[in-house]
Amino acid sequence: MEDGKQVILCVDDDPDILEYLKVVLEANGYAVQTAASAEEGMRRFRETPPDALIVDLMMEEIDSGTGLVTELRAAGNQAPVFMLSSIGDNLQRTIDTSALGLAGVFQKPLDSEVLLSLLKAKLRR
């Protein structure tokens, strides 16, 4: 929580996607933290424990996002983690989402309504 708002940590190496998430999420009452790499994401996670995370799967190289998710779990993260996928339909086949304990997967290009409704559902508690 930050000023009574739920904090969403967004990690993606595409600044335009980060900007999009910031605009959409802030307009809907969330506080947004952004990170451009897995390392930065980890640092921000330690500084301000978020209420939810949105992590891109393909940062710099394939699967570095999954590495971050695993690291987050090891660091004791309890907040729901959503993944962003830009390799489209093959995501479910290449990554075992249940093993990673993901709360959901968003396909790029992002659909704001789907994003907000899923986020809201998972953060209701």
Added chain:
Amino acid sequence: MEEVGASCAWPGLIPLERELRARLAWFVRLRWAAAAAIAVGAWGTARAAGGQFAPLPMYMVAAAVALYNVAFLAITGRLAAYGPGSRAYRGVIYAQIGLDWIALICLVHYAGGVDSPVPLAFTFHLIIGAILLSRIACYVQAAIAAAMLAVLVGVEHAGWWPRVQVPVLVGSTPCSGAGCLFRWAVLAGFFVVVAYLITSITVAVRRDEEALFASERALQQSYREMETLYEMGRVVNATLDLDQVLGRIAENGAQLLGVKACSIRLLEQDGQHLRIGAAYGLSERYLAKGPVAVDRSAIDAEALRGQTVQIRDASRDPRFQYGEEARLEGIRAVLCVPLQAKGRTIGSMRVYAAEEREFSRSEANLLRNLANLGAAAIENARAYAELRALSEERAWFARVTHHQLRAPLAATKSMLEALRYAGPLTAKQAEFVERCGRRIDELLRMIRDLLDLAAAQRPLVGRAAEPVRLAECLRTALATAAEQAERKPVALEVSLPDTAAVLADGDDVERVFSNLLDNAIKYTPAGGRVRFVVEEGRRELIAVVEDTGIGIEPADQDRVFKGFYRTEAAKATGEVGTGLGLSIVARLVERWGGRVELHSEPGRGSRFTVRLPAAAA
């Protein structure tokens, strides 16, 4: 001589000889008849002579013949253990002829001397002797026969063994001394002529038989070699596993040349060293002896220049790099040939014999042929590895391209989405943003389909068909289709047995049916019906996607599978599409050995039938 057949008692004999040896047994059997004939002849003569002839001595001769024949019968049975060229074998033949002749001489005497027709029986032995023994032995026998008769004539005329008068056989007036001499001379001449004729024939026949047998043996050897080479060729073409192919070639090389071991060495990238590609019959210790340096192994250097190299004794030949190790390994003679493929030498192939020996030209040729096969196998396997690497590179390139093309578009689309959160838009601005979004979607679909089409056209290098259970593989696709159908609304019926499985690739199968279901729902007006029915056959699985949609004109039915083609009716529905979906479907189904059939009536609906090889449930 080499072995020609396992069933033969004396391996290595030419067929004529083999048959003649069998006659040895026949010779013994014939003697029973001879003994009987003597007895019957004696009895008949006694009857005809009416008391002027005493048959007893002849009966005794017949009994003696039968008696020693019993002994020969026993000996002949044991003779199989000895070779036909052995002294025992020849000794038995000479003993038989010798005893027979003593019996014959007695018969000649008791039948009335050289006047009687009995001496002619000697020719019988001359014939058998010519067949069973040599040409010279036949002449010697003729001479001995003549000599024995001469002695008999002499002894009878000297009165030491008084002549027996048998008028029935020799007439009432037996010949005088000069007459007997003349008869003897005629008989001796007759024996020589018979010996000459018989041996001329048998020698010629034997020579022809030997030549024929030699060519038959050469033919058999060639056939064996051809068979091995053919088998090798088949193995080389059937598998791309280099180690397996080289292992088989090394094994066959050693076996075919009848030697201790065989190895295949491949030239390293540096062109200076050889490494073992495969070996048969060599110990681990020998194989681990160290690197083979081309400049220190003169035989490999020569082989790499395209030469065939022979070494009689590896332990003493300075051209052999590891002489001492070879000695400890029990290697003596070595034959080394180059491995050449497409005019390039890529290594060497060697066979190792445990004894000091010279390899023949045909053996060297055989090894070169095997080496050529080995070289072809290596080239095939290398080409396959390159193709595989290329295919993987293409797949990687496609993946990266996909990402790189999609990422900026996805970001743009997302930013357009965010516009409305960034501040209020006029109605016109909102409409333009909406239209931009649609065009970006179109482009994203096109990128996906083009890359999918490219992937469907890539050869299936390194991808084997695996059993794919449809119910599991199509779970997401069916859920998406159900949502899509519900939105429209279109009734979606699915009949998919839980056990239904195909032999293909899961991603490809999913793409095929999600495309077909997407199309069916897209081009079926609201209120229509889409059915997805899967039937399991014994060999193939038949999946039908049927709709009550707009249908396809007969003229368009082939074109929809060609790519970049959408029917006018499809465009008129306002649904978006790239015109590549069915082309991707057809290629993906065909690459796994299946086919797609289309039945459609414009305005009534379409039915796509996909047949794919069934996997055992």
